Amino acid sequence: MSMAIEPLLLSTLAPLVAALREDGYRVVGPTVRDGAIVLDELESADALPYGWGVDVEPGGYRLRRRADGASFAHAASPRSWKSYLHPPREPLWTASRDGAGDLTVREPEEEPPRYAFLGVRACDLRAIAVLDRVLGTPGGRYARRRERVLIVAVNCTEPAATCFCAATGSGPAARDGFDLALTELAGPRYLAESGSERGDGLLSRLPGEPPGDTVVTEARAAVAAAAGRMGRSLPEGDLRELLAGARTAARWDDVSARCLTCGNCTMVCPTCFCTTVEDSTDLTGGTARRDERWDSCFDIDFSYLHGGPVRASAAARYRQWLSHKLGTWHDQFGESGCVGCGRCIVWCPAGIDITEEANALAEEATR
Amino acid sequence: MTETMTPLPYRVTGRRIEAADTVTLALAPVGERIGPWTPGQFTMLYAFGVGEVPISISGGDGARIRHTVRDVGAVSHAVCGTPVGGVLGLRGPYGCGWDPDSAAGADLVLVAGGIGLAPLRPVLEHALARRERYGRVAVLVGARTPADLLYPREYPAWRAVGVQLLVTVDRADAGWGGHVGVVTTLLDQARFTPGNTVAFVCGPELMMRFTARALGDRGVPAGAVRVSLERNMRCGIALCGHCQLGPLLVCRDGPVAGYDLAGPLLAVKEL
Numbered sequence: 094m095s096m097a098i099e100p101l102l103l104s105t106l107a108p109l110v111a112a113l114r115e116d117g118y119r120v121v122g123p124t125v126r127d128g129a130i131v132l133d134e135l136e137s138a139d140a141l142p143y144g145w146g147v148d149v150e151p152g153g154y155r156l157r158r159r160a161d162g163a164s165f166a167h168a169a170s171p172r173s174w175k176s177y178l179h180p181p182r183e184p185l186w187t188a189s190r191d192g193a194g195d196l197t198v199r200e201p202e203e204e205p206p207r208y209a210f211l212g213v214r215a216c217d218l219r220a221i222a223v224l225d226r227v228l229g230t231p232g233g234r235y236a237r238r239r240e241r242v243l244i245v246a247v248n249c250t251e252p253a254a255t256c257f258c259a260a261t262g263s264g265p266a267a268r269d270g271f272d273l274a275l276t277e278l279a280g281p282r283y284l285a286e287s288g289s290e291r292g293d294g295l296l297s298r299l300p301g302e303p304p305g306d307t308v309v310t311e312a313r314a315a316v317a318a319a320a321g322r323m324g325r326s327l328p329e330g331d332l333r334e335l336l337a338g339a340r341t342a343a344r345w346d347d348v349s350a351r352c353l354t355c356g357n358c359t360m361v362c363p364t365c366f367c368t369t370v371e372d373s374t375d376l377t378g379g380t381a382r383r384d385e386r387w388d389s390c391f392d393i394d395f396s397y398l399h400g401g402p403v404r405a406s407a408a409a410r411y412r413q414w415l416s417h418k419l420g421t422w423h424d425q426f427g428e429s430g431c432v433g434c435g436r437c438i439v440w441c442p443a444g445i446d447i448t449e450e451a452n453a454l455a456e457e458a459t460r
Numbered sequence: 461m462t463e464t465m466t467p468l469p470y471r472v473t474g475r476r477i478e479a480a481d482t483v484t485l486a487l488a489p490v491g492e493r494i495g496p497w498t499p500g501q502f503t504m505l506y507a508f509g510v511g512e513v514p515i516s517i518s519g520g521d522g523a524r525i526r527h528t529v530r531d532v533g534a535v536s537h538a539v540c541g542t543p544v545g546g547v548l549g550l551r552g553p554y555g556c557g558w559d560p561d562s563a564a565g566a567d568l569v570l571v572a573g574g575i576g577l578a579p580l581r582p583v584l585e586h587a588l589a590r591r592e593r594y595g596r597v598a599v600l601v602g603a604r605t606p607a608d609l610l611y612p613r614e615y616p617a618w619r620a621v622g623v624q625l626l627v628t629v630d631r632a633d634a635g636w637g638g639h640v641g642v643v644t645t646l647l648d649q650a651r652f653t654p655g656n657t658v659a660f661v662c663g664p665e666l667m668m669r670f671t672a673r674a675l676g677d678r679g680v681p682a683g684a685v686r687v688s689l690e691r692n693m694r695c696g697i698a699l700c701g702h703c704q705l706g707p708l709l710v711c712r713d714g715p716v717a718g719y720d721l722a723g724p725l726l727a728v729k730e731l
Contacts (some may be wrong), residue, residue: 398690
């Protein structure tokens with residue numbers, strides 16, 4: 094972490110949002126909409142969810158009023174930053190065919206937007222790092238979007254009932270991969286620390302005061318305490334090995350009796366990256382286009398191979414998702430695909446809990 | 461590997477009907493060409509407005525690429541129906557191939573089921589062009605019927621240079637005087653030294669599993685058996701997640717894989 098610039102104590106986030114917008118960034122952060130705290134573009138700091146928290150449980154999410162006016166005291170949003178880094182739908186190219194049958198293929202030329210992500214928790218910082226490794230081919234579409242992004246992280250002091258980032262080693266403290274990190278304190282006030290040269294530049298322009306040792310100690314203690322307030326964890330030991338050995342476990346039949354194969358978990362997961370492509374033509378037949386869109390391994394067509402799906406049963410599809418996330422992700426990308434944000438637990442309509450399933454598989458393996 | 465989902469235009473310069481549902485197309489670049497390929501690699505082949513499918517390269521020289529395609533779905537139907545002069549899109553080549561160079565000094569056994577001969581043909585051509593580097597070469601070919609046999613016009617040339625070519629069909633017709641039965645039944649006649657053999661197997665998954673088992677019974681270890689895997693593919697460049705087989709991204713880690721790795725994965729139902 095760059096420490097060229099001393100931390101600053103901010104009494105408001107308004108100048109930060111204004112400075113980012115002044116620099117040409119489109120600021121994306123949490124805001125209340127449709128009964129949830131979602132990520133959206135913010136016109137000003139006024140749009141932050143001051144005084145809102147959430148109550149979450151497996152298959153349940155409710156907004157709750159808070160008396161303290163805090164803006165980041167809520168669990169992970171149903172939307173994650175991947176919506177901006179890896180859009181749900183994206184045009185790949187258009188092709189035109191002339192009278193002689195010759196093809197001309199054109200890629201879209203517009204520059205990706207410059208986003209400032211405001212309020213990225215440690216779990217989601219790690220998720221962005223995971224996506225960087227999966228999708229970040231130099232010069233590729235993801236890399237071009239990613240390199241324009243500025244990140245303002247938030248150290249987590251309010252883990253939800255469904256959180257387990259301490260078990261995945263992602264949080265609750267933001268360690269690296271940000272330009273600025275905030276810790277929300279009573280007031281609310283914000284301890285702001287720089288993590289990059291861009292962060293230094295930003296911090297030097299913001300009004301604030303030196304925090305003093307007491308405030309820094311208070312902030313560190315609040316984050317450290319959060320680690321101890323998580324109700325869930327993953328099994329101890331090598332999960333890659335556990336899942337490679339669990340391909341014929343009875344637990345897959347158990348969970349598939351509850352799983353609706355709706356794919357919600359894959360949509361809210363901040364690291365699920367699978368996509369498919371769609372081809373279409375205009376009515377003249379002279380122009381064709383190809384779009385990429387998010388896909389889900391729970392979709393029956395996902396594994397289609399001349400004649401039928403490879404993974405027809407719900408048990409096989411759930412096994413694929415969980416085994417990939419916790420196990421074969423290590424083989425393919427050298428780390429786990431799970432960051433412990435708990436979104437898949439909250440937004441599963443059947444309340445299926447990835448930590449409960451992983452622990453059940455570990456328990457079955459010892460029998 | 462650079463990331464591109466954009467196909468390059470290739471013109472159909474030759475078209476041969478191999479069987480009732482199978483066509484071989486010769487393709488030449490209209491402008492820019494794809495990079496150099498090795499036996500066992502594939503391209504993503506685009507039919508205008510219909511879609512894209514992964515197809516193994518079955519031959520070619522210089523800039524020209526040869527693809528043998530079986531008409532099994534909407535895209536392959538459109539590809540097979542493309543006339544000489546028509547333009548298709550191509551990107552690639554992708555995946556890791558058969559790597560015949562690493563089998564230098566060994567006997568080669570090529571076992572093909574149906575369209576599986578198409579991706580193996582470049583291995584055979586590679587070996588025949590460097591005949592002195594390899595021991596004995598046996599090619600075992602299975603097809604549904606005599607009319608489904610691929611590249612029969614090339615058989616005499618293969619035999620002429622000492623390839624032991626064994627052919628079988630599932631169902632004979634009136635003019636067939638050859639072997640009838642699944643391709644594994646040919647293995648007993650194949651001449652190779654099991655301890656110094658590399659086998660290249662391509663065909664339906666079940667055929668590859670039975671062949672690998674039969675080769676194992678003959679003493680060829682699983683690590684010396686290479687198979688070509690097939691899974692749903694959308695991107696070909698390890699970004700879309702569709703082609704997973706356990707730990708493998710088939711487009712990146714395959715399609716060719718050692719049976720010591722692939723065998724246990726293929727044995728798991730619906731993996």
